[in-house]
Amino acid sequence: MLLVSASMGAGHDGAAHELARRLAEAGHRARVVDLFDAAPRLIVWLWRESYRFQLRFAPGVYERAYQLYYRRSRSWEWTLRSLRRITGRSLLRWVDQAKADVVVSTYALGTLILGELRSRGELEVPLVNFITDFGIHPRTVHPSVDLNLTVHEVAAHDARGYVNAPVIATGPAVSPRVRVELPRRADARAALGLADDDRVVLVVAGSWGVGNHLPETVAALACDPRFVVITMCGRDERLRRKLLAVGHGRVSGWTSDMPRFLAAADVIVENAGGLTSMEACAARVAVVSFRPIPGHGRENARAMVRAGVCAAPATLDELVEVVDELTSDTARRRDQLVAADAMFAREPIDPIVEIARMPPPRHR
Structure with a gap:
């Protein structure tokens, strides 16, 4: 199995490596590659940094671009053809080197490039x-x-509204560290210096620490004596220092020990609907999406609310009310946790293994 991810945030890589781990554990050979290793460094840097810049300093521009690409255009088709020419040879070489029976993409741009290769008959195994x-x-x-x-x-x-190929809801691919191997709540709280009856709120901004008005969000919660607030700043040292300076709750930078924080938490407040949200659902922590980032962040929040696994208050006052409700033993909290728990009833690798064993269908 060849899994194609991209080093853009933690979510795509996290899913790819977890799928690979499960496949290997089941006795299959699995290799993870980074799409960006198939492209010149300058193009990768421009792609990644323009994305980061828009999210931080020009969110309106990113939102307009996200909406624009709901429609096919000549410029998009030209861009995709160019990227296929740039990366296609390396991608096909990796497929051959891995002797892959199936290719799995966890990153949208990788999916589109590989889809183009599949449509042209250059990628001959299932995608x-x-x-x-x-x-x-x-x-x-x-x-x-x-x-x-x-x-x-x-x-x-x-x-299913966009494609004719089969679509299966398998649930997220998250590490067992945030589910079956999660530390005991009491142990996690003791290690973090938290009391058993604290109402613990994690405010998270992803691995890049991206988001608008995060200090304001943290202040609204941390100034309420009912809550103990811990803000996870990711790799954004400037945000971490700013929050430490004003003294709003506890502050953490990048950590590899997220399971301990999740085990100790009652609620997370997030803004992207990414990996941490999926991990929170796995850890049975209530999820609140507040002021989601443009584009996919807002789209994720709307879909998660429809699924019943997330609350999405619109104002700071509503945020405090929702967090109060979700840090208490209420019907709303119980319903949300049940809906989130149901996402993990299936094994995500089963359909991958099944299609790898089938004769490859004709490319379309």
Whole structure:
């Protein structure tokens, strides 16, 4: 099995490596590659940094671009053809080196490039699109993909509106560290210096620490004496220092020990609907999406609310009310946790293994 990811945030890589781990554990050979290793460094740097810049400093521009690409255009088709020419040779070489029976993509751009290769007959083995987001954009799917896998039936329903190939809701691919191997709540709280009856709120901004008005969000929660607030700043040292300076709650930078924080938490407040949200659902922590980032963040929030696994308050006052409700033993909290728990009833690798064993269908 060859899994194609991309080093853009943590979500795509996290899903790819977890799928590879499960496949290897089941006795299959699995290799993860980074799409960006197939492209010149300058192009990768421009792609990644322009994305990061827009999210931080020009979110309106990113939102308009996201909406623009709901429609096919000559400029988009030209861009995709160019990227196929740039990366295609390396991708096909990796497929041959891995002797892959199936290729799995966890990154939308990789899916589109591989889909083009499949449609041209250059990729001869089945192509699986593992969609890591709840929100489905037309550019997260491709008509020549053989099988699409999603994290929830809501996402599967939306994906079926764009493609004719099978779409299966398998649930997220998250590490057992945030589910079956999660530390005991009491032990996690003791290690973090938290009391058993604290109402613990994690405010997270992804691995890049991206988001608008995060200090304001943290202040609204941290100034409420009912809550103990811990802000996870990712790799954004400037945000971490700013929050430490004002003294709003506890602050953490990048950590590899997220399971401990999740085990100790009652609620996470996030803004992207990415990997941490999926991990929180796995860890049975209530999820709140507040002021989601443009584009996929807003799309994810809307889909997660439809799925019943997330709350999305619109104002700071509503945020405090929702967090109060979700840190207490309420029907709303119980319903949300039950809906989130149901996402993990299936094994995500089963359809991948099944299609790898089938005779490859004709490319479309």
